[in-house]
Amino acid sequence: MSDRPRRDPLPEGEGRREKTFREIGKRRPLVDARGKVTGEAVYTDDLKLPGMLVGKVLRSPVAHARIVRLDTSRAEAIPGVRAVATARDSAVSFGVLPLSHDETAFAVDKVRFVGDQVAAVAADDEEIALEALAAIDVGYEELRPFLEPEDSLAEVPPELKIWPKTRYASNLFKAVDQSFGDVDAAIAGAKVSIRRQFEFIGVTHAFTEPHCVIAHQDTEERLTVWSATQVPHYLHRALAEVMQMPMHRIRVVRPAVGGAFGGKSDPFPHEMAAALLSRKCRRPVKILFDREEVFYSNHGRHPTKQDVTIAVGNDHAIAAYDIKALIDGGAWGSFGIITTYYNGVLSVGPYRVPNFRYGGKRVYTNKTPCGAMRGHGAVNTRFAVECVLDEVCEGLGEDPIEFRIRNALPPFCTTVNGFRITSNGIVQCLERARERSGWRDKFQKLPYGRGIGVGCGFYISGSALPIHWEKMPQSTVHLKVDFDGGVTVHSLAAEIGQGSDTVLAQCVCEVLGLPLARVRVRSQDSDTAPVDLGSYSSRVTFMAGNAARRAAEQLRDQVVRAAARLTGYPWEGFVLEDERAIFAPNPRVTVTWDDAVKEALHESGALIAKGHYQGPPKMGGTHKGAAAGLAPSYSFSAFVAEVEVDKETGAVRCTHVWAAHDCGRALNPVAVEGQIEGCVHMGLGQALMEEFPYNRGAVLNPNLLDYRTVPPRQVPKVEVLIVETDDPEGPFGAKEAGEGPILPIAPAVANAVYDAVGVRMRRLPMTPDRVYEAMLARARAGARGRARAT
Amino acid sequence: MDAKIAKPPKPARVVARLRVNGRDVEPAVRPYDVLLDVLREDLNLTGTKRGCDMGTCGCCTVLLDGRPALSCLTLALEAEGREITTVEGVRGKDGSLHAVQACFEACGGSQCGFCTPGFIMTSVALLDRNPRPSEAEVRTAISGNVCRCTGYVKIVEAIGKAAEMRAAGTRE
Numbered sequence: 021m022s023d024r025p026r027r028d029p030l031p032e033g034e035g036r037r038e039k040t041f042r043e044i045g046k047r048r049p050l051v052d053a054r055g056k057v058t059g060e061a062v063y064t065d066d067l068k069l070p071g072m073l074v075g076k077v078l079r080s081p082v083a084h085a086r087i088v089r090l091d092t093s094r095a096e097a098i099p100g101v102r103a104v105a106t107a108r109d110s111a112v113s114f115g116v117l118p119l120s121h122d123e124t125a126f127a128v129d130k131v132r133f134v135g136d137q138v139a140a141v142a143a144d145d146e147e148i149a150l151e152a153l154a155a156i157d158v159g160y161e162e163l164r165p166f167l168e169p170e171d172s173l174a175e176v177p178p179e180l181k182i183w184p185k186t187r188y189a190s191n192l193f194k195a196v197d198q199s200f201g202d203v204d205a206a207i208a209g210a211k212v213s214i215r216r217q218f219e220f221i222g223v224t225h226a227f228t229e230p231h232c233v234i235a236h237q238d239t240e241e242r243l244t245v246w247s248a249t250q251v252p253h254y255l256h257r258a259l260a261e262v263m264q265m266p267m268h269r270i271r272v273v274r275p276a277v278g279g280a281f282g283g284k285s286d287p288f289p290h291e292m293a294a295a296l297l298s299r300k301c302r303r304p305v306k307i308l309f310d311r312e313e314v315f316y317s318n319h320g321r322h323p324t325k326q327d328v329t330i331a332v333g334n335d336h337a338i339a340a341y342d343i344k345a346l347i348d349g350g351a352w353g354s355f356g357i358i359t360t361y362y363n364g365v366l367s368v369g370p371y372r373v374p375n376f377r378y379g380g381k382r383v384y385t386n387k388t389p390c391g392a393m394r395g396h397g398a399v400n401t402r403f404a405v406e407c408v409l410d411e412v413c414e415g416l417g418e419d420p421i422e423f424r425i426r427n428a429l430p431p432f433c434t435t436v437n438g439f440r441i442t443s444n445g446i447v448q449c450l451e452r453a454r455e456r457s458g459w460r461d462k463f464q465k466l467p468y469g470r471g472i473g474v475g476c477g478f479y480i481s482g483s484a485l486p487i488h489w490e491k492m493p494q495s496t497v498h499l500k501v502d503f504d505g506g507v508t509v510h511s512l513a514a515e516i517g518q519g520s521d522t523v524l525a526q527c528v529c530e531v532l533g534l535p536l537a538r539v540r541v542r543s544q545d546s547d548t549a550p551v552d553l554g555s556y557s558s559r560v561t562f563m564a565g566n567a568a569r570r571a572a573e574q575l576r577d578q579v580v581r582a583a584a585r586l587t588g589y590p591w592e593g594f595v596l597e598d599e600r601a602i603f604a605p606n607p608r609v610t611v612t613w614d615d616a617v618k619e620a621l622h623e624s625g626a627l628i629a630k631g632h633y634q635g636p637p638k639m640g641g642t643h644k645g646a647a648a649g650l651a652p653s654y655s656f657s658a659f660v661a662e663v664e665v666d667k668e669t670g671a672v673r674c675t676h677v678w679a680a681h682d683c684g685r686a687l688n689p690v691a692v693e694g695q696i697e698g699c700v701h702m703g704l705g706q707a708l709m710e711e712f713p714y715n716r717g718a719v720l721n722p723n724l725l726d727y728r729t730v731p732p733r734q735v736p737k738v739e740v741l742i743v744e745t746d747d748p749e750g751p752f753g754a755k756e757a758g759e760g761p762i763l764p765i766a767p768a769v770a771n772a773v774y775d776a777v778g779v780r781m782r783r784l785p786m787t788p789d790r791v792y793e794a795m796l797a798r799a800r801a802g803a804r805g806r807a808r809a810t
Numbered sequence: 811m812d813a814k815i816a817k818p819p820k821p822a823r824v825v826a827r828l829r830v831n832g833r834d835v836e837p838a839v840r841p842y843d844v845l846l847d848v849l850r851e852d853l854n855l856t857g858t859k860r861g862c863d864m865g866t867c868g869c870c871t872v873l874l875d876g877r878p879a880l881s882c883l884t885l886a887l888e889a890e891g892r893e894i895t896t897v898e899g900v901r902g903k904d905g906s907l908h909a910v911q912a913c914f915e916a917c918g919g920s921q922c923g924f925c926t927p928g929f930i931m932t933s934v935a936l937l938d939r940n941p942r943p944s945e946a947e948v949r950t951a952i953s954g955n956v957c958r959c960t961g962y963v964k965i966v967e968a969i970g971k972a973a974e975m976r977a978a979g980t981r982e
Contacts, residue, residue: 049915056923057911057930059857059897066856147820227958228861228869229924278859278924279958311862517922517959690918694960698921701961724866724956732949732962 042597043530044752047690051522051536052276052515061276064232064248065308072234073102073142075294075307076149079316080131080138082160083167083386083717084182087129087138089159095141098155100148103300106139110296114258116251116286116391117487120193120353122183125262125292131160132182132351133386134718135316140293142305165386165717166191169325169348172383182351182384191384193349194360196645200436201375206340210331212415215342217327218404219783222348222712223705224320225393226729229278231317235294236304241265243298246273247291250280250514251554254487256546258287263295272546280516281702282392283319285556286354290317315722319391320712322359322382323348326404331375332412338427340375341367343401347382354391356382361648362397367405368435368649369478370446370656371427376436386717392556394702395762398479406475406767407782410774419463420474420771421454424658431745438641442653443745443755445682446476449658452741457660457678464775469667473771476658477763480651481684481747481756482559484635493632494559496550497567499528499575501627505614507534507575509541512552513564518758519691520560524568526687527751531572532579533596534613550630558756561687562652563633565751570631578627582620583611636749653747655756657681659700659764661736663772670792672708674736674769681740684747684755693740696761700738703765705729709785826886830855831899839886846870846881849896857897857927861956868955871928872896878935878954897927900934909972910934919968921959928955933969942973 055061092104107126115121127136139156143149164180166172172191178184182191207213233247243265249255252272260267277284290307297305309317329342345363349356364378395402413420424446429435431444453474454460462472486494498510509528515521521541528539542548552564576596583601584591587609594601601616603609611619620627640650662676679696686692709728713720721727746753770781779794823838830853837852846863849855849872861869863882870881873895900908910933913919920926929952936943936951943951948969949962957965 049918050921053915053918053920053923056920056926057907057914058901059855059927059930061923062856063859063924065860066850068854225958226956227922227924228867228956229859229922230861276924277922278861279922281958308860311864311866517924519921690964694918694921694964697961697963698959699961701963702958723864724862725864729956729958730961732952732966733946735949735962738961738963 041530041752042533043526044687045685046688048522048526048536048688050519050691051525051541063229063278064234064246064275067234067246067275069234069236069304072304072306073144073301074146074149075140075142075297075305076153077137077290077293077307077313078139078153078156080127080134080136082131082162083134083165084163085131085160086163087127087131087158088161089157090139091157092139094157095152095155098148098152100144101141101152102144102303103142103297104139104152105293105296105300110262110292112262114261114287115353116254116355117353117357119357122353123289125289125296133388135388136351137289137293140297142297142301167385167387167714167717169346169383169385172385173381182386193353193382193384194357196360196364196378196380198364198437198643198645199377203340203342203375203377206375207329207331207342209333210339211334212412213329213331214408214411214415215327215329216404216408216782217325220324220400221784222320222323222390223393223710224315224318224712224727225281225283226724226727227279227281227283230309230311230314231284231288231290232306232308233291233294234304234306235298237295237299237302239302242269242271243295244271244273245291245295246275248277248284249274250277250284250516251556252512252514252546253551253554255287255291259295262292263299274514274544277514277516280555281394282396282556285392285554286319288317311724312722315719316388318350318388319354321393321399322390324363324400326401328404328408330405330408330412332416336416336418336423338371338373341373341405342377343367345380345401347380348385348387348390349382350385350387350389352389354389355396358648359397361645363401365437365649366398366478367401368437368439369441369654370429370476371424372429373436387714388719394699395479395759396557398763399706399766402477402763403767403770403784407770407780410473410771411780421450421459424474424476425450438646439650440639442749443684443747444656445743445745446656446658448743449656449680449682452743453658453660453678453680456739456741457662459660462662466775469776470664471772471774471776472660472662473768473775474658474660475764475767475771477656477760479655479756479760479763480557480649481653481655481750482562482651483557484639484650484652485647486553492551493634495552495563495567496630496632497524497564497571498550499571499629501575501617503618503621505538505617507532507539509539509568510549511541511543511564511568512546512549513543513560514555515543516555518555518695519688520555520564522691523561523565523687527565527568528572530752531569531576534599558759561754562750562756565754566633567631569751571629572631574629574631575627578620578629579616582623583616586611586615586619652749653684653755655682655760657761657764659768661765661768661772663769663776665773665776665791670788670795672769672773672786672791673734674704676737677765678739678741679761680743681757681761682743682745683757684750685744685753686742687752687754689742692742692757695757696740697738699761700765701730701735703762704769706784707766707769707786709787711785827890828886828894830894831896841887843886844882845872845884845886845889848886849881855896855898859924859927861924868928868932869925871931871955873931873935876935876938878932897930900930908934909975910937910969913968913972913975917968917971918964919960925955925957929957929965933972936969937973937976941976945970
């Protein structure tokens, strides 16, 4: 009944926004920040359970090998060792996508990368556990490792297939071929057509909290798993498969999570290992990764090679994109099917692209698994496209911002591959970034060594179709009000630092006219929370926010009906504001929130409500893969970056970023700014210094000293420019802000480097040695390209 | 992990006489136990976080005699005779937040919060020895602490606000 949006009876026109919203749009500290600044917040490793054991994992030291011997008897005999688990305890395969179940709790018959999980022990303390690991005897017969993605495309005998059950004759994981319009004709008839190759090394999330899990299968045959996860529901499903238990006997609890960024969005083998160990000894088992193990677990951004052609017609409009990608997936599938599509399809915005072709291949290699990382699948292609567009503009003699504005997709349109675009603030983003950055006075006008560049972004705000093709809603929220007058929000949307608890509380308070202090969000426990698919694909604000708003609207109806009963006035006239029900036609008629709640409870004994978000009805194309990248709405962004390049060393320093992002509506500007600033930091790291290199399959820098992130002194001045477009489907008009803003930063910096010193950097990261070499090469070649006094 | 290496005998536990957050405690520790383990496992002071165990992330920062120290690289016995302060020890006697805590909360200086206790301790020490730091001084002071959520923007802002608040003599 209350699932349709309602509006408060307030006048339209100027000032409406301020009058309409009481909680939405306010600068609020995150509702869980207090516990975090005091150290009270409880993360998984902070939990201690009676009888809890220490679990440790034995990992493969080789990249690709058959396991010819696995003897755990000596380990099991050590006093204080309570359980040892191997693939003999479970060989059930699982994976986050139903279509690619290629992971197991422990390596079955063969290991697939350095760090692959072979066995695990549970012991009374850490020292005994480590001693037990050393006592496990494993014999490896090494196989040829596949370390370069090109090698994985070749046909191989079955024993050299990294995932033995793959349906291909090679180590190919997924191939995508899509074509819309006539790309060849568009390129043939183009005024300018530029083809370039790009290379990206892998990067990883580097969240501060290492993975941690506690599992306890008790004597009542119930399994409880506490884990640092951003998708409790997928973990719940995978546990049911691996443990061969019904879901209703499994409880997943998500304590506070110390950062995730996509790196905690797969169900993991160590979670299965803890559960299997606990089943064997019936005691709680905690597995906490050390930092090196976090790097072996990886699931970061895929190393990729991109080949991009962009054609522009005589009218200076984009005529075609032709994109090829070779994607190095590492040892497992993870989200890889989606990654393979996203590398192509998420480049169809924010510009009009009438002809589009994409050929993408993701392969298995004997390296750590790659997966979803902030901006999943879109970041590398975005870099390539935005850099080629910069070259196109130079070839046409066009200003890169003006060109982008003229080629921008309009709001409410459909892309060539069938994406339904709703609200779209790309033009406002570009205009505001141009204005605030002083672009016109700087572009091509700064002295040698200083430069300015632009890049844009386009990202999904949730996936229109869920991973599991079921009729279940994407998000459900339950509300409960009891005699204390507080509102409990039950949801399984995972708070991972992005502020999802705060968003849910704000959406509920807005509808009910309550202060945040009245609301408590319980989003940790699968026993009490209705299903939400989790914190990935930038879906929580949009989907759980909508579900929370609808639940609150249902609750509002119950409260105002109670107020009507108490006062005798018709319920339709009541609004909820300032912890009161107010009869709008005569505002002197009021009932306090507490009185109205008591009246409502008196009638029913319970004041509960639910709301859900299902996703829009069938939309998109009918071609294979049409659902990939299809979202109920999209975010848009445009960044301008200013850099200084050291002429002696090639070191790039980004000094300023003007970061304009269309998030529909900023439900909480503090949180939106925090997301955008974090994106700038993480994206700048990939642009300038982050890399995940291997030597013969072993990660070379598995620690936070050698895996360098941008340190505080090298963070640019970031000016966040929030653009609001009031999306028709988002809760109170909101869209995502957590991932899209990572897309523009790297290309904006690369284009600024070109403006500064005239070199095109097509390989990330842009380390000083690479930039310096490019500058040398340019000097040797006689400084073709832009004339600029040196 | 070579199983053939002979296992050395475990040294006996000894009593460490520690003063933590103004309280004398006497946990029994192995000589090689680091302060982080003793704080978290023996004293249940879990506000101090374990991010890397090798001195690279700053999540385990505590104060030793008022100066920031990495508790994962400090032996518990080294801390004897020194004033140890953890995030649990910076609030006022009435439970009120330290200015640094209040500003981290208000400014959005904490997102996932895992690095936050370390940053709080580093910031408290900074403001105690340099009440009005420049922005560059703030950035230098926090260079041993890794944050992956905020890009340090709101952290730097929060420390600046805390300095102002303390200069104005208000301790929230």
